[in-house]
């Protein structure tokens with residue numbers, strides 16, 4: 043039987059969520075989502091939902107290391123809040139309470155109210171509530187009494203603040219709630235402030251843990267606060283390149299030059315491009331010691347911050363460099379780029395990494411040349427005499443990756459060769475193992491790979507003795523691995539092992555050396571086709587100005603296409619695919635189909651028709667579409683496209 047107050051609440055929620063006026067208040071916006079997006083019905087209050095133990099274990103496993111850091115912060119906060127009747131919840135990014143601190147004396151009331159371990163506070167399940175709405179809005183929020191959507195929660199008061207990981211992905215929510223509270227919403231002001239402050243502290247502790255083997259620059263606008271509060275934190279490597287930025291840094295810092303959003307990112311840039319004083323000033327702060335000296339650093343926006351540098355807390359890889367060491371650039375790396383500043387910087391970093399005993403992670407959009415870079419690193423290194431083994435984790439069917447990578451002994455694997463097989467890891471011993479699309483590696487194999495990297499030996503399927511391997515891994519991904527970690531699809535400890543250094547390949551549209559690439563690729567493709575047709579200035583201008591969603595691979599395909607259809611002497615704009623002509627504002631009459639980039643609205647239809655045209659030959663369809671085979675497989679999986687004989 044519903045009380046009058048609950049019936050009034052239900053009427054109010056329904057009136058607001060069916061009103062024609064657009065909701066501006068975050069609570070009202072959430073009510074609208076509950077009714078229209080999740081199909082929740084306020085007239086049917088539902089009790090709190092607590093997930094099963096096994097499910098809770100899964101949610102906890104995915105953020106295990108973070109839980110340890112968060113627990114310390116929660117215990118400190120609880121000491122301040124317990125006396126006034128509050129309990130604390132830590133949820134993951136799905137809204138499941140993975141940790142809880144409350145008074146045992148009220149255990150049954152708290153459990154019934156959902157203020158308990160395992161409670162599901164996602165908006166879809168629980169309706170408007172501090173945790174769920176905080177996840178959607180990604181900012182701190184109070185949900186007091188009748189702010190809740192569900193009438194069974196209107197006696198509660200809850201205050202939630204989001205927790206972000208070092209790359210800005212949502213990790214979870216810290217929540218401070220009470221069963222009984224004063225009627226006024228204002229009574230929660232301080233509780234929300236405390237939740238926000240402790241969330242920030244937990245986030246910063248997690249940042250320092252995560253980047254424990256890196257240098258960290260802490261900045262504060264008040265010099266007295268630098269040591270106690272890292273308002274802004276940047277993690278950087280021994281080359282002075284930024285490898286991580288906390289929330290404060292992302293909000294407040296911009297590169298000195300670079301206007302567009304894509305150019306505004308901090309990670310991957312040298313510190314010298316963010317502070318007017320340059321990298322030397324930062325190494326000076328590092329050398330002066332953590333407390334002794336603080337130097338003012340000024341930013342693109344003209345703000346002045348005071349800095350302190352924290353050296354790596356575990357196994358420092360290098361001492362503070364006193365002067366940059368000049369390395370000659372190996373030819374294989376040099377020919378990757380012309381005079382593009384981002385590429386030149388990357389080549390400088392790659393040069394310094396060539397013979398360092400660290401694994402390297404390459405980030406870049408599809409077709410930017412990740413494999414080409416991995417191969418150039420290999421060819422430039424002392425491992426060049428041994429094999430470069432490239433494995434595309436997205437292209438090998440899941441059931442085969444394990445045997446392909448780890449190998450198998452005779453008779454151990456149904457469908458395997460009778461003599462057994464040396465796995466790709468073993469084949470790369472002494473050389474380089476290139477793991478492309480590492481984000482697509484199944485979790486269980488990530489665990490095995492981690493073991494191989496840690497123990498430097500591999501155990502083939504069916505074998506009883508491990509085989510030692512001399513491994514260097516270069517892994518690549520076009521996806522944000524930190525996001526995959528937050529979603530529980532990639533192991534954080536494996537990521538940590540793989541990213542001894544991260545190289546960021548710019549997209550072709552950001553590169554200023556397009557003419558260099560055009561000439562290089564034209565020469566290569568021309569040699570293959572036996573032609574030396576040249577570009578007319580107008581055709582070159584079209585190529586130069588195009589946005590290149592498919593990156594270098596697409597440019598290469600377009601040039602191949604143009605060389606094949608041109609008159610043999612010169613390539614004119616008419617020889618270029620229709621898409622480029624349209625982008626350049628030129629009419630394309632009767633122009634054959636263009637290579638297309640992945641990601642369009644009609645992606646599925648386009649892909650299926652290309653596959654049918656090429657009788658399901660993935661390599662041929664990929665070449666026509668200007669995308670790599672891995673992308674074709676990924677898109678087939680995403681759209682559920684199955685070749686006829688496998689349907």
Ligand SMILES: Nc1ncnc2c1ncn2[C@@H]1O[C@H](COP(=O)(O)OP(=O)(O)OP(=O)(O)O)[C@@H](O)[C@H]1O
Pocket residue numbers: 377378379406407408409410411412413414415478520562563594595598669670672673
């Ligand atoms: N610097 C370069 N010079 C010449 N050719 C290049 C360069 N970078 C890339 N290419 C060409 O572009 C194409 C795509 O390169 P690559 O396969 O290395 O990209 P990728 O980033 O690994 O792609 P994916 O994400 O799809 O695996 C290849 O044909 C390669 O030869």
